[in-house]
Amino acid sequence: MTSLQSVTPLLSGGAMPVIGLGVYLNDECADACEVALKEGYRMIDSARYYMNEAQVGVGVRRSGIPREEIFITSKIYHHDFGYERAQECIQESVDELGLGYYDLYLIHSPTTGKQKRIETYRALVDAKKNGLVKRIGVSNYSGKHIDEIIEAGLELPDVNQIELHPFCQQRPIVEYCQKKRIAVQAYSPLVTGQLDHDELKRLAKKHYKDEAQILIRWSLQKGYVPLPKSSRPERIKSNAQVFDFELDRHDMDALEALDRGGEGAVTWNPVDEP
Numbered sequence: 001m002t003s004l005q006s007v008t009p010l011l012s013g014g015a016m017p018v019i020g021l022g023v024y025l026n027d028e029c030a031d032a033c034e035v036a037l038k039e040g041y042r043m044i045d046s047a048r049y050y051m052n053e054a055q056v057g058v059g060v061r062r063s064g065i066p067r068e069e070i071f072i073t074s075k076i077y078h079h080d081f082g083y084e085r086a087q088e089c090i091q092e093s094v095d096e097l098g099l100g101y102y103d104l105y106l107i108h109s110p111t112t113g114k115q116k117r118i119e120t121y122r123a124l125v126d127a128k129k130n131g132l133v134k135r136i137g138v139s140n141y142s143g144k145h146i147d148e149i150i151e152a153g154l155e156l157p158d159v160n161q162i163e164l165h166p167f168c169q170q171r172p173i174v175e176y177c178q179k180k181r182i183a184v185q186a187y188s189p190l191v192t193g194q195l196d197h198d199e200l201k202r203l204a205k206k207h208y209k210d211e212a213q214i215l216i217r218w219s220l221q222k223g224y225v226p227l228p229k230s231s232r233p234e235r236i237k238s239n240a241q242v243f244d245f246e247l248d249r250h251d252m253d254a255l256e257a258l259d260r261g262g263e264g265a266v267t268w269n270p271v272d273e274p
């Protein structure tokens with residue numbers, strides 16, 4: 001893993017870039033996408049809920065980078081769960097993006113119970129067969145939710161996207177995914193911008209980096225795929241400058257020790273949904 005364009009293999013075949021640009025809370029995200037792609041990012045993480053899929057499409061087109069070199073994700077929100085509604089929703093999503101297909105489509109959260117989760121997942125499987133999406137996955141799922149997919153005889157998700165940073169390490173979910181070779185994407189890898197912490201400051205000083213770069217590097221070295229969000233060009237650029245240093249074992253141990261379990265989550269983190 002040496003650059004923004006490095007990739008990580010996926011269970012169903014193919015590969016995914018090792019870092020993605022998050023675009024939550026950035027409804028005018030075309031500029032951010034364009035800047036990121038020109039800086040070398042090759043993955044963008046959107047969702048129906050973010051209401052900016054068309055903006056992602058605009059940014060991608062403006063970048064001039066060929067569609068097939070870019071990996072774009074969206075997610076279905078629980079308002080649209082259920083087989084038929086999910087099918088319509090995925091089509092709407094692809095139409096809004098305006099680039100023909102999504103590389104990855106996720107169930108945004110396990111909210112709404114087992115029956116609707118499985119119906120929705122079946123719609124994703126069929127969207128993949130129809131070429132609307134290339135790969136499918138889940139978000140905010142714990143092992144028990146993925147077990148339901150296995151019990152239903154459906155293909156495993158390629159990705160589980162969960163909140164993941166040193167303060168919220170979700171170890172049981174990560175171990176489950178690693179055993180099954182499901183790639184783990186780390187959302188809110190910058191603790192939603194709450195970077196004022198002594199240990200992060202110490203490591204930033206030691207490595208002549210900033211706190212955000214320390215967190216992104218931690219995620220990469222753990223084997224996760226971080227999705228840092230920024231709408232500022234200078235931060236989009238600096239968040240990608242993480243391939244010219246390495247955290248040593250002591251640094252990693254110090255970050256491991258910051259884990260506060262579920263208490264450390266700073267977002268909705270609905271992994272315990274029944």
Ligand SMILES: NC(=O)c1ccc[n+]([C@@H]2O[C@H](COP(=O)([O-])OP(=O)(O)OC[C@H]3O[C@@H](n4cnc5c(N)ncnc54)[C@H](OP(=O)(O)O)[C@@H]3O)[C@@H](O)[C@H]2O)c1
Nearest residue numbers: 022023024045187188189190191192193212228229230231
């Ligand atoms: N699946 C899910 O349920 C879920 C939930 C949450 C997030 N996500 C995904 O994960 C992505 C990232 O998560 P997130 O947006 O919650 O939080 P994040 O990436 O951890 O943090 C974003 C915040 O940090 C600031 N920031 C970015 N770079 C910085 C830097 N170098 N120094 C200081 N501050 C910096 C940003 O402000 P500026 O924009 O002003 O730079 C923004 O306020 C989302 O955009 C979304 O794609 C998914």
